[in-house]
Amino acid sequence: MSQKTLYDKVWESHTVDTLPTGQTQLFIGLHLIHEVTSPQAFAMMREQGLKLAFPERTFATADHIIPTDMLERPFQDPQAEEMMRAIEKNTKDYGIPFYGIGSDHQGIVHVIGPQLGLTQPGMTLACGDSHTATHGAFGTLAFGIGTTQVRDVLATQCLAMDKLKVRRINVSGPLSPGSYAKDVILSIIRHLGVGGGKGYVYEYGGSAIDAMTMDERMTICNMSIEGGALCGYVNPDGTTFDYLRGRAFAPQGEAFGRAIQYWRSTASSNDAVYDDVVEIDGSAIEPTVTWGINPGHGIGISEKLPQPEELADPAGARRAYEHMGFEPGKPVLGIPIDVAFVGSCTNSRISDLRAAASVVKGRHVNPRVRAIVVPGSQEVKLQAEKEGLDQIFSDAGFEWRSAGCSMCLAMNPDQLRGREISASSSNRNFIGRQGSPEGRTILMSPAMVAAAAINGKVSDVREYL
Amino acid sequence: MPASGSQIGQIAGTAVPVRGDDIDTDRIVPARYLKEVTFDHMGEYPFMDERFDPQGNPRPHPFSDPKYHGASILLVNANFGCGSSREHAPQALYRFGIRAIVGESFAAIFAGNSLAIGLPTVTVPHENIEKLMAMVEADPTVQLTLDLEEQCINSPGGVIPIQVPDTARNALTQGYWDSAATLAANESKVRQTAARLPYLKGFKS
Structure with missing residues (x-):
């Protein structure tokens, strides 16, 4: 084998x-x-x-x-x-x-x-x-x-x-303070492109991925499709098995031991052959946000907005600037926002809510900003309430909601209006994605959304840690 | 084994170009139209938010341009159909009248969804899509014939080779693009495969 x-x-x-x-x-x-x-x-x-x-x-x-x-x-x-x-x-x-x-x-x-x-x-x-x-x-x-x-x-x-090729993506760690799984995947897509994964499955590994919790690995794999890869995976390990132990539909008792043996046997061999291997320096990734109209339009929070000519698709970048109303060469830090959304299948798990709450605690949402937190499931909601996170969010001026996809995709009442700009922990900044054809989305981690909500503008979460 | 769809070998007609890389499925069909529980009206919605401004006033777009009316071949650039897995996107294009899409590249799920409804997505290099788009923009009455067997497009400007994966070409030309019947015909092998997977028995020894 x-x-x-x-x-x-x-x-x-x-x-x-x-x-x-x-x-x-x-x-x-x-x-x-x-x-x-x-x-x-x-x-x-x-x-x-x-x-x-x-x-x-x-x-x-x-x-x-x-x-x-x-x-x-x-x-x-x-x-x-x-x-x-x-x-x-x-x-x-x-x-x-x-x-x-x-x-x-x-x-x-x-x-x-x-x-x-x-x-x-x-x-x-x-x-x-x-x-x-x-x-x-x-x-x-x-x-x-x-x-x-x-x-x-x-x-x-x-x-x-049809069978696909496999690209191994090694992310070395440790990540820097203020950088989360979301920053890693936005950075990967920025470097490999939104179409870069075509024909590939992505296998994520390396010390940064090994050190991640299951919630974080889910955030990474979730956005594989934004990089053009039909699917992405992480090899199962002790972290995976610990997560599964005791869950409702997981094998119980002796069967769990047999399951672990089987699960281990499915992991890639040490000498596995890949169609492509990419190395990413995870420690160099800073909090990352998008400035344009697809998830490949990402930049580090301390960078300046790129010139279209520097990018692989200048025409697409010009169209992005036209929609977003931003200017190349200006900082991304400080762009005012109207809406803050913590939620979606990318970032609505209990650890995401904890990260956002730790930034929000004892602070207040900027009065110009409409801010909502939407737990990914009723179970996450109940757990968060047990930990008092709902109170932290409510006290700060966030609306505390029930589970659903909410503002990620505009199929329910949670939508942008007109040209509003949202700081969003979701996965897509496509034109019209959040419900207004003129609306604008800036993707970022839940902690960065929390910082943006408080400041009323795109902010560097590292100042709040 | 039964083929459950029609055999699709040639698509002939006029073409409509929609320029731009990374055109996502939210742009092809905005999410609000996904609240319909059937695909019946999807043909009215392709590129809705590009064809009309928020006040409902028409904006210039090839899908609204009378000179491309009746086109059956859609010409696109790279990574067309990225984003959401909504089959509503190829359904909308098909029901609008599109019978084949020629582009530089397609997103994986979009290509799979298109194949499953008998809508070929074939690729040509950048310079050839530019040549086709320029030809059609100069004369929208130009007749193109996309030939899946011969793997080419016949145009007044010459023969242009196309790439299409063998499996997709076989599925279309032999009428196997609607997979359900073919997959169902293998039922005993499916049960054998399932019997070998320990998780389906809850890892009971």
């Missing part, structure tokens, strides 16, 4: 057959669904008379359309209500466990899978959402798919796929 990566091993163990097209038929060990990308798939199931192939391997929640400040039903938005009713009916008709409003397990699909111990090493996983790569933090091959493919997985528990 030498020379193989985790990707090679898991791909092999899940290969069903080679299809007439030459594609691989790959078995999918776990299927997670949510309300937005599944209704059309269930409609196809009904039209085509298909049955659920492995009902015990599909789990559902609702996240994208949840109004996080008003959970009463029916929802005020009739379309959101219709979407909610559709997933309630579909999961009931097909016998799929559904963690809906009122369930302690409801939350962002990429937060609850790991939290429940459903996501495990050496597994294949699919979900109709591009941030499915998040689950790769566990050494899981996790694929974001479209709705027709959701139908394929419901009906057959398989996908037709």
Whole structure:
């Protein structure tokens, strides 16, 4: 079993057959669904008379359309209500466990899978959402798919796929104070480009990644897709096993010991051969923010906004400046913000909330700024409340919400208005992403969002540590 | 094994260029349209926020330009379809009338979603996409024929080679792009594969 990566091993163990097209038929060990990308798939199931192939391997929640400040039903938005009713009916008709409003397990699909111990090493996983790569933090091959493919997985528990190349990304540590997993992944995407991962799976390793908690590894893997890689993963280790021990769907007792043996066996061999290897000096990464309209438009907080000609895509950079209204050569530090958002599948876990709260504690949100904290799951919310984080945020002037995708993607009432600028712990700064076609997004870590909220402008969190 | 889709070998028609790298799926279909539980109306929404300003006034965009009306081939630059996995994006383009997309490169999930609905995404190098875009901008009535078997585009300006992965080309030309039936036909092998995976039995010995 030498020379193989985790990707090679898991791909092999899940290969069903080679299809007439030459594609691989790959078995999918776990299927997670949510309300937005599944209704059309269930409609196809009904039209085509298909049955659920492995009902015990599909789990559902609702996240994208949840109004996080008003959970009463029916929802005020009739379309959101219709979407909610559709997933309630579909999961009931097909016998799929559904963690809906009122369930302690409801939350962002990429937060609850790991939290429940459903996501495990050496597994294949699919979900109709591009941030499915998040689950790769566990050494899981996790694929974001479209709705027709959701139908394929419901009906057959398989996908037709082509094998990809593997790029190893070594991040050396330790990270500097004030720099978090978010800064690392923004820095990786800045250097490799938003299309740089095309044709690759990213394997993250090195001393900085080894030292990270599972929450941090999830932040890294989550944004693999923003770098153009279909999925990203970290090899499972003691940190992974410690996280999984005792979780609801993790193996219990003696079975857990056997699971660890299996999980270890799926990790990349020491002599694994990679198609490409990239070295990143993690200790040189400073708090990083975006200035443009894709996640590759990142810069260190002490840098000046780049000249378009210095960048790989000058035309794209000029378009970015036109939208953002910023000037090349000026500092990014001090750009005024209107909205602060801590949340999303990238940064809404308990450690993210703790990091933001530690900056906020005893301070006040700038009166010009609308600030919200949206926990990734109801479980994260309850834990944060137990620790008194909700009080710290509320005292400072943040709104404390219920779990959902919220302002990451504008499918619920949490949206930018007009040309507002948001300091956001989410994953995409695309034009229109946060609900206003003219709205502007600056991506950063939760601690940096907290600092920006207090100052009313893009700030250096290191001054608050 | 049954092929469940039509065989797609040639796409002929006029073309529409949409210039720019890294055009994401939020730009192709803004998220508010994802609140519809069917794809039925997606054909009305492609590039909505680029074709209209926030007040609803039209803005110039190739998808609104009468000279490109009826085009079936979309010409794009690099990393087209990056971002969200929403199948609504290729569905919107398909339902608008697009039957093939030619570009410098495509984001992985977008290309997979397009293939799954029988919408070919094929690549050509930068200089050739520029040549095609310039040709079409100069004369929008130019007829192009994209030939997946011969792996080329026939144009009045000559034959331009295209790249398309063998697996995708086979799926399209042999009618296997809708995978469900093919995957389902292997049911006994699927059960055998599942039986070998210890986690499906909860690691019970």
